[in-house]
Amino acid sequence: MDSGANPGPANAGLRSRIRGPRNFYGGLALVITAGVAIWASADLPGQEGFSFGPGTAPRMFAGLLMAVGVVITATGLIVAGPPVESFAIRGPFYVLLAIVAFALLIRGASIDPFGVPIRFPGLGMVPATFLSFMISIFGSKEFRILESLLAAAAMTAFCVVVFSYLLQLPFPLWPQF
Amino acid sequence: MSDLLSNLALGFSVAGTPTNIGFCLLGALVGTLVGVLPGIGTVATVAMLLPITFGLPPVGALIMLAGIYYGAQYGGSTTSILVNIPGEATSVVTCLDGHQMARQGRAGAALSIAALGSFFAGCVATVLVAALGPPLTALALHFGPAEYFALMLLGLIFAVVLAHGSVVKSIAMVLTGLLLSMIGSDLETGAGRMNFGLPELSDGIGFTNIAMGLFGFAEIIRNLEMSAESREVLHAKISGLMPTRQDIKDATGPVIRGTVVGSLLGILPGGGAVVSSFAAYTLEKRISKRPERFGRGAIEGVAAPEAANNAAAQTSFIPLLTLGIPPNAVMALMVGAMTIHGIVPGPEVMTKQPELFWGMIASMWLGNLMLVIINLPLVGVWVSLLRVPYRLLFPSIIVFCCIGIYSINSAPSDMLIAALFGLFGYWLIKHDFEPAPLVLAFVLGPLMEENLRGAMLIARGDATVFVTRPISGGLILLAVILLTIAALPMIRKRREEVFVESEN
Numbered sequence: 001m002d003s004g005a006n007p008g009p010a011n012a013g014l015r016s017r018i019r020g021p022r023n024f025y026g027g028l029a030l031v032i033t034a035g036v037a038i039w040a041s042a043d044l045p046g047q048e049g050f051s052f053g054p055g056t057a058p059r060m061f062a063g064l065l066m067a068v069g070v071v072i073t074a075t076g077l078i079v080a081g082p083p084v085e086s087f088a089i090r091g092p093f094y095v096l097l098a099i100v101a102f103a104l105l106i107r108g109a110s111i112d113p114f115g116v117p118i119r120f121p122g123l124g125m126v127p128a129t130f131l132s133f134m135i136s137i138f139g140s141k142e143f144r145i146l147e148s149l150l151a152a153a154a155m156t157a158f159c160v161v162v163f164s165y166l167l168q169l170p171f172p173l174w175p176q177f
Numbered sequence: 178m179s180d181l182l183s184n185l186a187l188g189f190s191v192a193g194t195p196t197n198i199g200f201c202l203l204g205a206l207v208g209t210l211v212g213v214l215p216g217i218g219t220v221a222t223v224a225m226l227l228p229i230t231f232g233l234p235p236v237g238a239l240i241m242l243a244g245i246y247y248g249a250q251y252g253g254s255t256t257s258i259l260v261n262i263p264g265e266a267t268s269v270v271t272c273l274d275g276h277q278m279a280r281q282g283r284a285g286a287a288l289s290i291a292a293l294g295s296f297f298a299g300c301v302a303t304v305l306v307a308a309l310g311p312p313l314t315a316l317a318l319h320f321g322p323a324e325y326f327a328l329m330l331l332g333l334i335f336a337v338v339l340a341h342g343s344v345v346k347s348i349a350m351v352l353t354g355l356l357l358s359m360i361g362s363d364l365e366t367g368a369g370r371m372n373f374g375l376p377e378l379s380d381g382i383g384f385t386n387i388a389m390g391l392f393g394f395a396e397i398i399r400n401l402e403m404s405a406e407s408r409e410v411l412h413a414k415i416s417g418l419m420p421t422r423q424d425i426k427d428a429t430g431p432v433i434r435g436t437v438v439g440s441l442l443g444i445l446p447g448g449g450a451v452v453s454s455f456a457a458y459t460l461e462k463r464i465s466k467r468p469e470r471f472g473r474g475a476i477e478g479v480a481a482p483e484a485a486n487n488a489a490a491q492t493s494f495i496p497l498l499t500l501g502i503p504p505n506a507v508m509a510l511m512v513g514a515m516t517i518h519g520i521v522p523g524p525e526v527m528t529k530q531p532e533l534f535w536g537m538i539a540s541m542w543l544g545n546l547m548l549v550i551i552n553l554p555l556v557g558v559w560v561s562l563l564r565v566p567y568r569l570l571f572p573s574i575i576v577f578c579c580i581g582i583y584s585i586n587s588a589p590s591d592m593l594i595a596a597l598f599g600l601f602g603y604w605l606i607k608h609d610f611e612p613a614p615l616v617l618a619f620v621l622g623p624l625m626e627e628n629l630r631g632a633m634l635i636a637r638g639d640a641t642v643f644v645t646r647p648i649s650g651g652l653i654l655l656a657v658i659l660l661t662i663a664a665l666p667m668i669r670k671r672r673e674e675v676f677v678e679s680e681n
Binding site: 022023025026027029030033034037040041044045051052053054055057058061062064065068069071072075084085087088090091092095096098099100102103104106107109125129132133134136137139140142143144147148151152155156159162163168169171 | 229232343345346348349352353355356359363365366368370371373394397398401402566567568569571572573575576577579580583584587589590592593595596599600603604607608609610626629630633634
């Protein structure tokens with residue numbers, strides 16, 4: 001896939017040594033992943049006699065992943081390939097925020113990320129769905145406010161009918177105090 | 178033969194009850210409804226809709242899931258033909274000629290040929306599944322841990338070979354999937370493994386979280402990057418639903434050949450279904466007297482891949498039902514569903530729960546019938562659904578996925594895991610990694626490890642057991658040959674051409 005692709009303009013410095021950045025950075029990430037896996041499974045007992053311990057298979061596969069990662073990283077240094085596309089910020093940010101908001105608000109949660117406890121009230125399915133919809137809609141640049149509010153209301157109603165009435169799932173629908 | 182008939186009769190008596198027909202119809206309907214949405218492939222559809230089947234009795238739930246699967250696949254074809262946005266690899270080929278037909282005002286003919294071709298393929302494949310089920314189950318009973326391990330290895334190698342792009346990168350995805358599957362606790366000793374002391378990870382990562390993250394959320398983030406125009410829906414009028422006599426005459430041969438190709442490739446573990454539509458299309462183009470018509474609205478180019486696609490979708494149940502090995506990501510979701518209902522997929526299902534086994538097979542045929550019944554009259558409805566702008570569609574998908582994930586375990590942390598996998602999937606797309614081999618490896622991971630450990634224990638630590646036992650050795654040899662072939666420069670070039678051609 002990468003061979004014969006048009007090489008980018010040669011940059012000066014270290015970056016010019018990386019001819020296939022997708023492979024280089026992709027491979028590097030795999031090496032790090034493998035390293036983390038080896039570290040995380042280091043304390044597990046390994047092979048005893050004929051039988052595998054809990055740590056044998058993870059270390060085996062992590063070792064293989066490390067080797068494959070090195071090969072891919074090396075390929076990135078040797079074979080020219082297209083540059084890594086830039087990452088969007090807006091889309092992922094609002095999509096993630098919407099999911100996290102739903103997770104925290106559906107039945108409430110307490111987190112303390114900086115030593116300061118923050119309590120999220122359990123809003124129930126109706127407000128959580130509506131809010132999550134409204135947050136995610138900002139992920140697209142094309143949002144229109146009135147249309148979005150109507151769609152959010154419609155989708156919330158649809159979800160309540162499907163999950164609560166038809167499937168009888170025991171969700172709290174409204175805030176619980 | 179009489180066995181086959183009595184088994185099918187048992188199946189139809191199970192699947193044919195009004196409630197189960199209702200589940201099948203409902204599944205096919207919602208499957209099409211979601212599958213038709215642009216940018217949502219079959220795997221994402223099944224993953225999204227999986228939770229709605231949890232409340233049903235096991236047989237009903239699996240029948241409904243099968244309905245969802247076929248519906249999603251047909252919905253994907255509808256989108257390909259009308260909008261030129263394939264939900265996933267299997268419907269890419271249908272875009273080539275299907276969308277050209279739609280532009281020429283022949284969308285109706287393309288859609289109905291796709292439905293009828295799929296139905297024909299479905300009928301043949303159902304009989305094939307029923308016929309091959311018992312002998313393969315009998316064979317499976319001779320399988321020891323070494324054979325199972327070798328077979329799963331072969332399946333993963335297939336997934337690597339059939340994935341787009343670099344073989345090495347696909348292998349890396351397989352290994353990542355295997356490692357992810359080991360997070361949680363050890364099967365034999367119960368010791369916590371690689372869970373970083375987090376209680377949320379002590380039972381491992383839920384499969385649906387990974388599937389929804391990698392296929393649902395990542396795809397949304399990716400689509401949001403694209404400009405509105407590239408997602409624009411074609412507003413062509415659909416007229417003349419019925420194909421002409423000439424259309425049917427032209428499509429008959431391709432449908433039959435597509436069915437054969439699809440049925441054979443679908444049985445292979447490791448995602449044969451994906452490649453079957455490519456193979457059927459290439460075959461038709463090669464044997465056609467006027468190959469220049471392909472890509473310009475040739476009905477053969479719709480009929481053959483659609484038939485192959487559907488036949489493969491069906492025969493891919495064979496490895497799952499007989500050996501308990503999911504051959505692709507959708508079947509992996511099926512395993513998840515079966516496990517939730519307390520069914521362990523494998524050779525015992527047929528002997529211990531014949532009504533479930535045969536009921537599912539019968540429901541395949543019913544599901545195909547439902548598709549024809551639903552789709553031909555409802556094409557207009559699906560088209561209007563395609564006019565929903567993406568800016569409203571994607572928030573709906575997000576909240577639907579969130580509620581779906583929450584309904585599985587009522588655990589908010591599951592949503593966070595899915596969100597992280599969404600980001601991870603986005604990163605994978607940017608670096609040319611494909612998520613499908615990862616997902617398959619994640620599902621096969623625990624089974625593979627268990628069988629690897631079992632085989633080593635029985636062989637008293639002698640690793641040569643995998644090559645000295647005949648069946649296991651044969652499977653491993655096949656895997657090595659496949660991998661070597663895929664790595665050969667000449668074949669690699671040809672393989673890239675097939676995928677590149679289909680993407681343009």
